[in-house]
Amino acid sequence: MTATRFRYLFERYYAQQSTPEEQHELMVLLAQSAHDEALKQLLDELLLQAADNDQTMSDDTANNMLQEIMQTNAAPTPARIPTFPVWKRLTVAACTLAAAATAGYIIYTRSHTTTNAPMASVHAPKPKNEHARLVMGNGQEIDLDHTTATDVDVQSGVSVSKKGNVLAYNSAPSTVPTINTVYTNKGGIYQLILPDGTKAWLNAASSISFPTAFKDTTREVTIRGEVYFEIARQSNQPFIVKTNNMKVAVLGTAFNIKAYEEENSCTTLLEGAVNVISGNITRKMQPGQQALINREHTGISISRVDTDIAVAWKSGRFEFNDNIKTIMRELARWYDLTVVYEGAITEKSFAGSFSRQDSLKDILRQLELTGSIHFNIADKTITVRP
Known part of the structure; x- marks a missing residue:
């Protein structure tokens, strides 16, 4: 496959002149990383052309093109079905709209997305900065966001330093351990260095309880x-992580x-x-695998996954490829929201990649462009409708 053929297929698709066979051929090529650079070059050219020329397309046509790309290879079980990398689907879709309807759509990329299409309501909350608190063994609580101290006094024999959103523990050999717990609020993340040097990053609405010194034959922590x-x-001294329904035992990983x-x-x-x-x-798990335990505790299912997607939150990104209720739970934890549902909500998959610094309104607008879901925002409550 030559670059000329790829360009030909893309331009035919954009001009709405491609045959069904050509459309299928283009979608297959878009799923291959070998054409990433050619795709990016074509998208750049398309945006420049849109900015320089008065090209217009009807809103209905543009929206139909967007939905066709957004829903390519969609399935009720997205984790098991191969799909386009999310940046390709949303970039091509948003770029097509941007070039075709120059009224103001801006290209969506991995790190940023904005549009100026109206939503039904406004007043969407903005993402917060790091929000965390520490509860010490004696029950005393410290707001880690508002304390200006660089050294935190938790107990005798334990040195704790605070720099930015990182809390680091260092214990003397004679320390008698007590249990400390770090909590993150909705919209907050935090990093912790445990007494043994283990590093832990907490996502929003999470917690970790740990001893101020690891004295037992195992190093045990509990998380939510x-x-x-x-x-x-x-x-x-194996490291063990406990949750409400499982334990993970490791040596170093x-x-x-x-x-x-x-x-x-x-x-x-x-x-x-x-x-x-x-x-x-x-x-036992190997790198690149994910172990799933359902809420009924009916066994452990292991499958191969894209680990970058699983830890995207640590890099400040949302990577969605799931039903709307799962997506809304993640958004609610980050933007500190309540979500309610009205009507028969679709179970189909939605895929997208967003920065956690994007406004909630922009993210919801992208989801609404699929035409199968709609949102109303009133203060901190989002109503989801078909």
Whole structure:
């Protein structure tokens, strides 16, 4: 396949002159990373052309083109069905609208998306900065956002330093451990360095409880919500993470655990090896795998996944490829919202990549462009309708 052929297919598609066979051929090529650079060049040219020329297309035609691209390869079980990388689908879709209807659509990219299409309501809250608090062994609570101290006094023999949104523990050998807990609020993230040097990143609405010194034969912590770990290797003292329905045992590795009460629990392994334990079932994971435990505790399911998507939150991104209720739970945790549903809500998949610094209104607008879901925002409550 030559670059000339790819350009020909793309230009035919944009001009609405392609045959069904040509459309299919283009969609197959778009799914291949070998054509990424050619695609980006064509999109850049298209935007420049749109800015320089008075090209117009009817709103109905533009929206039909968007929906066709957005829904390509959609399926009720997106985690099991291959789809385009999300940046390609939304970039091509938004770019087509931008070039065709120069009234103001702006190209969507991985790091930023804005449009000026009207929504039914406004007053959407903005994402927050880091919001976290520390509860010490004696029950005293410290607001980590508002304390100006660089050294935090938690107990005798324990040195705790605070720099930005990072809290680092260092314990003396004689320390008698107590349990500390770090909580993140909705819209907040925080990083913690445990006494053994293990690093933990907490996603929004999460918590981790840990001893101020690891004195036992194992290093044990308990989490709720979502936490990414980079474990300090200590072969004689395994690291164990506990949630409400599973345990993960490791020696030294990097992995993500998602254990919100309202969702199935999952562990995604990036490096090393871990054992996932639920009840009397133990499964060993390899890098690139994800272990899923449903809320009924009926076993452990392991599959291969894109680990970059699983830890996108750590890099300040949303990577969606799921039904709208799952997506709205994640948005609600970040933007501190309440979500209610009216009518028969679609179960189909929505895919998209957004920055966590994007406004909620812009993200919802992109979802509305699919034509199958609509939103109304009133203060901190979002109503979702068909």
